[in-house]
Amino acid sequence: MGANVIEVRGLCKSFRIPTVRRETIREHLFGLLRPRGYRRLQVLDDISFDVRRGETVGIMGRNGSGKSTLLKLLSGIYQPERGTVRAHAPITPVLELGIGWSPELNAIDNIMLLGIAMGLSRREAWAAVDEILAFAELEGFAGLPLKHYSSGMASRLAYSVAFKAVCEVLIIDEVFAVGDIGFRRRCEERYRELAAQGHTVVLVSHDPRLIQAFCNRALLLDAGKIALEGTGPEVVQAYLKLLALERPAG
């Protein structure tokens, strides 16, 4: 393995949750005389770790343990509250791709929009349209506005764009949970190709098989802290134990 491509030091992130949600100026004005309280939800608390060039790091943890927030911080989508994230290589985040497209635009326009936003040039994105549609098995639906796509079709398209736009570091959130078995197999194959080419990958998954099969190293997040850093099988064992503990007896 090479030098560090991502260095995370003392990373903290919390969200301020108001007791009463006020989203409009009207609500704020009418609420002036009724002050509201806040609860601070500490999502990540003093996280430090490194990712070295060419390795695949898995992240496991129960729902709400801070995995997705951590990925968004690594990708630069969220800002750290305290601590630092240093990335020494460009990152392609593959996050929440199942949701959100421009519903009025067809697949080709959406591919162009997302592809260029993810770092492809216009020329590269245009040249890749057919390949992306073929990977998602949506060649027959290229001209259909996304509002007519099923959620599975939209997710497949999004992952196909992301796999094409991939930079040196790939940050993946539950990628292999999308689509049918055939699509998942193609995703895994594509992932293996990327790993073989030397891409660095940070992979969040609840699937023990994926973490054991793909990851050189893994982290177990629990209540916003790193509960364990170890090999894939070690972290999977700890994760399963954690799940067993939270299951009600009997």
Place this chain on the structure above:
Amino acid sequence: MRIRTTEDIARVDLLGLLWTLVRTDFKVRYHGTWMGFLWALFKPLAMFLVLMTVFSFIFAQERNYAFNLLLGLFLFDFFSESTRVGVTSLAVKGYLLGKTRFPRWLLVVTSPSNALMTLSVVCLTIVIALSVTGRSPSLAALGLFGLCLLAMIVITIGFSLGSSVLFLRYRDLNQIWDVIVQAGFFVAPVVYPLGIIPEKYHFYLYIWPPTAVIQFSRQLLVEHHVPTLKAFSMLAGVTATIFLSGLLLYRHYAPSAAENL
């Protein structure tokens, strides 16, 4: 396939993204609508016909009322349309904000593109119409009119930068702005000549940005009169103040934009 490195990514295709945003915004706005792009021209034109029918009797003594009304309507329509779209420009593209990191300001800067296309077509038509009727503006006047338009564009972008991040926190900002713009239609001298208002109130009318742009444009294109340097300096000052205020708000709130979607 070659791994795309930091050097590759440093050359993010800003122009490509800008063009794609403009193209897709145009497509979303007009695709499938009856008459497409013509609809954007038809709406203010219909308004022009109605207002012209009613007010040309009241302002019968105004020699250039029709040209002034047309110019005022389309300039105000640009301001109204582009600021309305600008307020929600980040929110409506939230699907991109939460997925990847890219220059988000592009979403705001490209938001007035549709309104700008309409305005360009109309301005060209007005200049041609003036030439045909033997009242062709001078090149200098056209250049100064271009500066007025630039000021209007910078004002709308500045406003959009600030309001787009505030909208993510205050979700009724667009409705409040709608009301302000509707009221502002009567503050700006669109349907009436500024001369009917006592001069001591002009300063207050000029605080509303469209007033200066509409008035100066009329003077340059229709009345062949060049506003004073002081007047242009005031417009430049208002433009810079609005743009910088918007930019400061944007810089403060944009980093947490994805957390407020």
